[in-house]
Amino acid sequence: MENLFRLKQDTVPIVLIGLQQAGKTTLVNWLKEKRFTRPKPTVGMVVENIKIGDMLFNIYDISGQEAFRENMWKSNILTSMGVIFVLDSSDTSRLEEAFTWYWKMVKEWLGDSYSDKAILFLANKSDLKNSLSLDKIINKMKLDEMSSYPNISFQYFKTSVRNEENIELAFKWFISKIKLFRKLQLKKxxxxxxxxxxxxxxxxxxxxxxxxxxxxxxxxxxxxxxxxxxxxxxxxxxxxxxxxxxxxxxxxxxxxxxxxxxxxxxxxxxxxxxxxxxxxxxxxxxxxxxxxxxxxxx
Ligand SMILES: Nc1nc2c(ncn2[C@@H]2O[C@H](COP(=O)(O)OP(=O)(O)O)[C@@H](O)[C@H]2O)c(=O)[nH]1
Ligand SMILES: [Mg+2]
Structure with a gap:
């Protein structure tokens, strides 16, 4: 008989969000197949089970379309252990829009009552010539202000799924945080x-x-x-x-x-x-x- 013992471990709900074209689905595909792809736009939400290291992630790749943001992002974020926010660092024209939604998530959806959450911020497409430097992104997205949310573990990385820059490193950080939270949430x-x-x-x-x-x-x-x-x-x-x-x-x-x-x-x-x-x-x-x-x- 297959037992439920594995309920005690693994399968962690994770949400992947960001505006359209940021590279979310490309990242999911890379995690699955270790290769760079050019996916079609995501419609609604796609759920993927992906094993990373010794953890099984239940990844909710949610469409960046405006209509989905309020409903799908919010409820999934509240019930997930971690959020991966993907930004297209070459798209300066939509930086302001990304800023608005990022901070809406942190302030309105996570608030300060919420604890034990990991946010991984990926400044993606760093391989593109016109991509902004990490310093500029930190500045424009006001990422330094994340330090005033002690209940959120936050980290940013400059990444390129195309060149595999920092992807492994970013997930290493993310997984270590999730493991810590899992321990704290049991027994409640x-x-x-x-x-x-x-x-x-x-x-x-x-x-x-x-x-x-x-x-x-x-x-x-x-x-x-x-x-x-x-x-x-x-x-x-x-x-x-x-x-x-x-x-x-x-x-x-x-x-x-x-x-x-x-x-x-x-x-x-x-x-x-x-x-x-x-x-x-x-x-x-x-x-x-x-x-x-x-x-x-x-
Ligand atoms: N140059 C470059 N292109 C990328 C990178 N990541 C994703 N893309 C491309 O950006 C486009 C949009 O990616 P997609 O994953 O569909 O975005 P999503 O809407 O956030 O799911 C696709 O053509 C990808 O191949 C990257 O790191 N560098
Ligand atoms: Mg997509």
């Missing part, structure tokens, strides 16, 4: 309920009786109806705040996973576990009880 779950889409429970861990009864739980499931507007690739999720608890609810195929955490900083870990549970439930063997008990109660 208050409840975990897995059900079918009708609310019939397959697994219930709820020592504090937060969900109280299945009826109430089904109520939460009903709240999922809003999902229709928030489909994120193959994954549908929603974050609700009820009293002191944050609920991460996700629906994939015919399963719903509901995780309650008392601190929002544990939401990325909730998302990570949810993704893995859904992957596991897709398989024939649906006996999750023993191993989830071991995971949550040890």
């Amino acid at each position: 779950f208050k409840a975990l309920i897995v059900s079918d889409i009708f609310g019939n429970p397959l697994y219930v861990y709820d020592p504090d009786e937060i969900a109280q009864d299945t009826g109430m739980f089904v109520g939460y499931i009903k709240a999922l109806s809003g999902f229709a507007n928030e489909i994120l690739g193959h994954e549908r999720f929603k974050v609700l705040k009820v009293d002191a608890n944050h609920f991460f609810i996700s629906e994939i195929n015919e399963h719903v996973v509901l995780i309650a955490v008392d601190q929002e900083e544990a939401l990325p870990e909730a998302r990570r576990l949810s993704i893995m549970l859904h992957e596991y439930l897709k398989k024939d063997n649906k006996d999750i009880t023993t191993e989830l008990n071991a995971l949550l109660c040890d």
